[in-house]
Amino acid sequence: MTSPLPSAAITSEKANLEEGLAFSPKFDSHGLITCVTIEHSTSEVLMLAHMDDEALRLTIETGIVHYFSRSRQALWRKGDTSGQVQTLVTLLTDCDQDALVARVSVGGDGKACHTGRKSCFYRSVKRGENGVLALEFTQN
Amino acid sequence: MTSPLPSAAITSEKANLEEGLAFSPKFDSHGLITCVTIEHSTSEVLMLAHMDDEALRLTIETGIVHYFSRSRQALWRKGDTSGQVQTLVTLLTDCDQDALVARVSVGGDGKACHTGRKSCFYRSVKRGENGVLALEFTQN
Numbered sequence: 001m002t003s004p005l006p007s008a009a010i011t012s013e014k015a016n017l018e019e020g021l022a023f024s025p026k027f028d029s030h031g032l033i034t035c036v037t038i039e040h041s042t043s044e045v046l047m048l049a050h051m052d053d054e055a056l057r058l059t060i061e062t063g064i065v066h067y068f069s070r071s072r073q074a075l076w077r078k079g080d081t082s083g084q085v086q087t088l089v090t091l092l093t094d095c096d097q098d099a100l101v102a103r104v105s106v107g108g109d110g111k112a113c114h115t116g117r118k119s120c121f122y123r124s125v126k127r128g129e130n131g132v133l134a135l136e137f138t139q140n
Numbered sequence: 141m142t143s144p145l146p147s148a149a150i151t152s153e154k155a156n157l158e159e160g161l162a163f164s165p166k167f168d169s170h171g172l173i174t175c176v177t178i179e180h181s182t183s184e185v186l187m188l189a190h191m192d193d194e195a196l197r198l199t200i201e202t203g204i205v206h207y208f209s210r211s212r213q214a215l216w217r218k219g220d221t222s223g224q225v226q227t228l229v230t231l232l233t234d235c236d237q238d239a240l241v242a243r244v245s246v247g248g249d250g251k252a253c254h255t256g257r258k259s260c261f262y263r264s265v266k267r268g269e270n271g272v273l274a275l276e277f278t279q280n
């Protein structure tokens with residue numbers, strides 16, 4: 001008879017992760033965790049970005065949202081050049097603690113996208129009659 | 141003198157990706173794209189998951205949200221066992237087309253999390269007076 005301990009240990013770890021009060025963010029193989037950023041007052045999704053351990057720590061310590069820029073491979077304090085500083089209202093984690101939701105209020109002109117739009121999600125996917133997919137702008 | 145073409149080509153590709161009407165989802169090195177799923181009627185974030193090419197195609201073709209389960213390494217038609225089927229209302233892509241937002245209406249009991257909660261984001265991160273981080277439930 002094999003010991004029941006291994007599967008019991010797995011169950012217990014999963015229960016701690018999902019039902020516990022310990023914050024154990026799970027970073028991926030690149031050391032990053034995905035963060036969905038929401039405008040607190042409207043619940044609009046502004047952007048999706050990533051944090052490394054340092055960006056997450058600074059976000060929590062300072063109350064100003066920091067990310068890790070994958071394109072620049074550098075810490076990124078959002079708004080440093082644009083004035084669109086994101087002040088953290090609430091930081092949430094999901095069941096298995098491998099994703100975050102940051103509810104924020106945005107400084108400056110209140111926008112988040114580098115294209116000059118409020119949200120990065122400004123196009124929807126449409127399926128034409130011929131089955132061809134195309135995008136349609138939902139913000140200008 | 142070096143040719144200006146390479147950087148011009150890069151600029152043009154970036155402009156097409158960000159301002160064009162062609163849907164060009166950018167899958168990561170595992171063939172996946174991140175999807176944030178939102179309850180359309182309330183704008184509440186329900187979950188964050190991933191789609192591969194097939195899951196994305198089926199989502200668009202059927203109007204029922206499909207994901208790729210990283211833990212099971214398999215196509216996952218959300219709600220098949222739970223009844224919590226997600227009907228797509230709008231699918232949005234972001235500026236660089238490496239993330240999706242699915243606005244959905246949820247069937248069954250209207251929940252999305254396998255723990256029995258409506259949203260996977262049911263705990264917030266709190267910083268204690270001693271600087272220690274802990275989680276606090278925002279849903280039971």
